[in-house]
Amino acid sequence: MNTKTTASLSIFIVTSLLLCTLVGCFQAQPVRQYTLTTEPPLQALSQKAVPTTILIGPVKLASYLDQPRMVRRHSTTLINSVAGHQWAGNLTEMISNKLVAEMGALLQPSPVFAYPGTAIFTQGRRVALEILRFEGTEDKTAIIEARWTLFDLTDKSILKTQSSLIHTPLTDDSYEALATALSQGLTKISQEIAASIRPGKSE
Numbered sequence: 451m452n453t454k455t456t457a458s459l460s461i462f463i464v465t466s467l468l469l470c471t472l473v474g475c476f477q478a479q480p481v482r483q484y485t486l487t488t489e490p491p492l493q494a495l496s497q498k499a500v501p502t503t504i505l506i507g508p509v510k511l512a513s514y515l516d517q518p519r520m521v522r523r524h525s526t527t528l529i530n531s532v533a534g535h536q537w538a539g540n541l542t543e544m545i546s547n548k549l550v551a552e553m554g555a556l557l558q559p560s561p562v563f564a565y566p567g568t569a570i571f572t573q574g575r576r577v578a579l580e581i582l583r584f585e586g587t588e589d590k591t592a593i594i595e596a597r598w599t600l601f602d603l604t605d606k607s608i609l610k611t612q613s614s615l616i617h618t619p620l621t622d623d624s625y626e627a628l629a630t631a632l633s634q635g636l637t638k639i640s641q642e643i644a645a646s647i648r649p650g651k652s653e
Contacts, residue, residue: 483538484520484629486548489637492555495648503574504557504647505603507565509546510580516542520625521585523593529585535625545581548633549640556644575609575647576601584632590620592631596639600646610646614639 515521518541519531537544546564554562563569565576583595593616600610616635620627 481534481536482625483536484625485538486544486636487630487633488548489552489633492552492637492641494558495556495644501560503571503603504553504560504562505565505567505571505574505576506550506553506562506579507546507576508578509542509549510578511542511545511584512580512582515581515584520628522628523583523585523587532625541584545584545636548636549579549643552637552640553644553647556640557647571603574603576603577643577647586620586628586631590623590627592618592620592628592635594618594632594635594639598639598643600643612642612646614642 514529517531518536519533520535520537521529521531523529550562550564565578577598577600579596579598581594581596583593586592594614595616596614598612598614599608601607602609616638618631618635618638620631
């Protein structure tokens with residue numbers, strides 16, 4: 451093998467090694483996906499009135515939350531979302547489904563549905579929610595800030611508007627613990643809303 455051939459072979463080997471290294475660097479990192487947890491069965495609030503239909507929605511997310519990635523806040527102005535840690539579905543839909551299920555348990559026998567639905571109801575209550583914060587913090591706390599409005603379906607009037615700010619400690623610094631703590635915070639919001647919806651008299 452002459453000197454020229456040896457040099458060409460060396461260049462080929464070095465180039466191949468570099469390409470392999472680059473390909474390895476740019477390989478997609480594994481993605482971990484998380485769901486909101488289902489809390490233990492909730493005890494229904496006592497109701498002395500005739501059951502009334504409850505609609506939940508629409509649920510809206512602040513624009514920075516409307517993404518697959520989970521969010522952690524590091525300061526007033528700095529947030530971080532990691533590609534490898536994502537919600538296992540549409541976050542708005544997951545929150546809505548959890549609220550419907552939990553308020554359905556708390557307000558039984560009143561039927562609770564997601565809004566908008568296929569059926570048209572002219573009596574009952576509707577709750578619209580805006581999620582302003584749904585994130586973890588550096589001090590191992592999950593924070594949910596929500597603004598919700600309670601409407602009367604009969605005349606579309608506003609019965610109540612309230613803000614909820616829920617702090618839930620994380621058991622550790624993992625994203626799994628963050629998902630669990632955010633789920634627990636949503637349950638507290640469900641309980642707050644259900645307590646305000648619980649009818650005090652017949653419809």
